[in-house]
Amino acid sequence: MTLLLVCEQLLNGLQYGVMLFLLAAGLTLVFGIMNLVNLAHGSLYMVGAYVATAVFARTGSFVLGVAAALAATLLVGMAVEVVALRTLYERDHLDQVLATFGLILFFNEAVAVLWGRAAIHASVPPFLSGHLELPGGLRYPAYRAAIIAVGLAVAVLLGVLVSRTRLGMRIRAGASNRTMVSALGVNVRLLYTVVFGLGAALAALAGAMAGPIFSVQPGMGEEILIQVFVVIVVGGIGSVRGALVGALLVGLVDTLGRAFLRPLLATVLSLSAANTAGPALASMLIYLLMAGVLLFRPQGLFPASRG
């Protein structure tokens, strides 16, 4: 367990965290402003991944793939919003959970029909396939570094959007007091659509970037979605800042845990015990983190609305 290895895993944790942030930021706003549980958010991520991969494979242009993913996901997202989600805004959480669960089943089968059940291959674009030479002799894949860069850039942009624009002001107001916002004359319908679209775009971006490093297969959205939920619970519903802190925390804890818990345990337990307990415990770490945060802050670290 060298310093180099630790640094590499730190970067990986950062990269994973940034991916989680892209998904969590949109979803936490949808939760906070529209009070809508949208389990199908992971499906938008999946659509983004599939479209980007397919278009890149067809045209050889990664950038075109990303653009197509954004467009396709926005389209699909808007269709879903108009057809199903509009009626769900008024309904209780149970209805939303069940209906969006139904959407998940539909989307997973739809991609299976189009591309089969097996994972499809997505390659790293040539212009990002090298390695970065970092101080200390660390070589880090350029693609992953690019993800970190893009993710942090989006975080900064979102931060500016939320804190310095009028739209951002409406978003913050909506997250902390939904009914007041409509009473003040803000066009709530439009705000909802914009927020939802923003979330869909972020999910598409995450999906498009995820292709080369995660497996692109039906159900990929739900695997990551639950971790996104953990992020949102830890960060606090409705807060982009909470989503960032939560995502980085979860990303780092998960990555570092998987990499180092077993070796760490092996120093105090027998090797076989460490081999059993290590991976099992590592996969539980982020949920234990969530439980820990909830014991002290049932509303998360930065809840947008108080009380």
Place this chain on the structure above:
Amino acid sequence: MSAPLLEVRGLVKRFGGLVATADLALDVLDGEVHAVIGPNGAGKTTLIGQLSGDLRPDAGAIHFAGEDITHLGAPARSMRGLARSFQITSVFRDFTALDNVALAVQAHAGHSFHFWRPARADGALREPARAVLESVGLGHRGDVLAGSLAHGEQRQLEIAMALATRPRLLLLDEPVAGMGLEESQRMVRFLRDLKGRATMVLVEHDMDAVFMLADRISVMVYGRVIATGTPEAIRSSAEVRQAYLGEDPAGSVATR
């Protein structure tokens, strides 16, 4: 003079930058009807919330029957005899009126970890509930779903539920809110008949109701009590008139 049943000292509650309760003091004597009045924004709702246990004060103390209840939650306060009715009718809409009151009786009839006997056949719950319903004039409406009752009847049900817990102190949050003239008169008469059964703290805007019911009145402005006294004293107090109605002592309406 005996100690007040409810004693509030130095109560403070802030919401971000807004100070809703600003060093408030209040005494409620055993057996009296004590009305709390004040213009909109005076902080009456916040006060009720802190008295009922739904809001935690930032500072100050609340003593009930000699005991410090400041840090107790709503269920614990109810068990000590402090009941409330809600300003916006809050009943169990899919239960019948009788079920509603029986549930209130059940809350104070020991624990509810009983899993076998049907509660709706339990005379120990149903009989007292029926009696309370009868006493508020809803005896004939016991089998109607609470959600289907008229607005005035729902307000009566609210009070019935509070009474069924056999409280020492009743917090009434705008009991005649949204009632027509006849209905509110009926409610006022009913509350007046209650006068021996429980001490009452009444938050109300309807001045007729207040002056007919109250033994003493406290006037709240900007989160504190500026005057307490008998209805006559309050009615004739220039200070109250100025703060509440905006009149200056010369009788013309203040422009500020």
Place this chain on the structure above:
Amino acid sequence: MASAARSAWPAPRALALLATLALLALVPPVAGLLHQPFYVELFRRVMILAIAAVSLDLILGYGGMVSFGHAAYLGVGAYAVAVSAHYGVTSGLVQWPLAVLASMAVAGVIGAISIRTSGLYFIMITLAFTQMLYYLGIGIEEFGGDNGMRLTTRSQFAGLVPLAHPTVFYYVVLGVLAAAVGLGHRLVNARFGLVLQGARSNEPRMRALGFSTFRYRLAAFAIAGGLGGLAGALLVNQTEYLTPDFMHWTRSGEIMFMVILGGMGTLTGPVLGAIALILLETVLSGWTEHWQGLLGPILVLVVLFARGGLVGLLPAPRTGAER
């Protein structure tokens, strides 16, 4: 004026339930006549999932707690039985109580953390904890990891109740289902059940009346978990194979769908819903391998337009009668 104690169920729902149970009791002889033993297996699976759905309805339909992690308790129950058998403990008299107690304990812990929250938080947290248990199951190589492991033998009852015999096992499950619905009915109409329903209807009101709702919700959560664990014990006996998939969150969704499809908050509903959903799945999967893609939109339509479920099609009970 005292009214007669209402111990009779609202007629239409009770009739529907009794008719359903009677029909279920007839499946083995009919299947025997038709030489189709497959139906015994099918309906036995339906009944086991119905028990799980009934357990969920207690907290979802009556308690208003949208727990998306109920499959966790099926998993715990299944693991209790399979792991005991793995270590040589094959008596059902030990395994089944262990399954119930273990799942109650897990439900107690999860509930203690999640019931303090509400709304969106509660849904996400229960989902997250289920996933955690799923990953735990995958991680334990000793019990097969994500491949799972075979159940060495079905639960033994000192030779008196041979579960290896399909029809005997069938009637055991039917008995458990009938008992679950019967006990559930008593529970929701007892003092405990009314507190649960009141807390669902108007929690601030309950607290203002003096009820400390947390402890009752937690108890209900644990009881529902325990019954779910029993369903899990039955399930692993049915499949004779243990897999972490029992705890996958899509299983939770399936059980929740059954409750809604049948009509939540009725106890009869989950039973009808289980039958309807499994039959629907069986028919759809006969048409196409992509049957889940059809099931999804059906679920959406049911949620949007048929919220009352199958029970909602029956005549409504008298006002004020027991549910």
